[in-house]
Amino acid sequence: xxxxxxxxxxxxxxxxxxxxxxxxxxxxxxxxxxxxxxxxxxxxxxxxxxxxxxxxxxxxxxxxxxxxxxxxxxxxxxxxxxxxxxxxxxxxxxxxxxxxxxxxxxxxxxxxxx
Amino acid sequence: xxxxxxxxxxxxxxxxxxxxxxxxxxxxxxxxxxxxxxxxxxxxxxxxxxxxxxxxxxxxxxxxxxxxxxxxxxxxxxxxxxxxxxxxxxxxxxxxxxxxxxxxxxxxxxxx
Numbered sequence: 001x002x003x004x005x006x007x008x009x010x011x012x013x014x015x016x017x018x019x020x021x022x023x024x025x026x027x028x029x030x031x032x033x034x035x036x037x038x039x040x041x042x043x044x045x046x047x048x049x050x051x052x053x054x055x056x057x058x059x060x061x062x063x064x065x066x067x068x069x070x071x072x073x074x075x076x077x078x079x080x081x082x083x084x085x086x087x088x089x090x091x092x093x094x095x096x097x098x099x100x101x102x103x104x105x106x107x108x109x110x111x112x113x114x
Numbered sequence: 115x116x117x118x119x120x121x122x123x124x125x126x127x128x129x130x131x132x133x134x135x136x137x138x139x140x141x142x143x144x145x146x147x148x149x150x151x152x153x154x155x156x157x158x159x160x161x162x163x164x165x166x167x168x169x170x171x172x173x174x175x176x177x178x179x180x181x182x183x184x185x186x187x188x189x190x191x192x193x194x195x196x197x198x199x200x201x202x203x204x205x206x207x208x209x210x211x212x213x214x215x216x217x218x219x220x221x222x223x224x225x226x
Contacts, residue, residue, distance in 0.1 A: 102148055
């Protein structure tokens with residue numbers, strides 16, 4: 001069966017520091033991968049998605065970036081964190097490009113910027 | 115573009131009460147529809163799905179029917195439990211666009 005792992009679970013970082021959040025998927029190949037942010041008490045905002053190695057699409061302008069160095073690995077990064085980057089970050093995957101396939105989410109990373 | 119509108123709540127019910135969370139959508143073509151649940155401090159879990167008109171998705175006592183004529187996918191449960199307390203998200207995936215469009219979520223609190 002397929003599993004998705006995100007780490008770390010929680011992170012406290014000072015403003016201006018770098019960021020690297022990692023997500024890996026097991027048990028499937030060539031998944032679509034997604035990064036979402038969920039601000040406190042609000043819905044989900046899609047940040048990036050990827051349909052293959054090295055293929056990244058950005059949904060919103062921001063100081064975050066994403067990379068997919070391997071088929072089942074998705075990394076969210078920042079060179080300098082802002083206070084507004086605080087939130088709950090969720091990684092997700094889905095099968096192929098068929099629209100009727102659901103997305104499956106990791107347990108999330110709670111990021112606090114001080 | 116695609117959009118999902120769901121009652122924002124919060125919804126507070128007593129144990130064993132009947133639950134309805136309304137969800138309506140706007141999409142071109144024939145989207146697939148989903149309900150996700152998020153328990154406190156956790157990621158989202160797929161609760162149920164429906165991929166074509168008149169399909170009924172069901173799981174853990176929850177049900178939702180894909181109504182194309184009213185563009186709705188309302189979530190229902192006949193008797194809620196305290197353990198059902200969570201945020202519920204309605205979502206759609208449409209056409210060749212494999213991105214999900216989410217509603218804003220509905221917080222459900224069930225009291226004993």
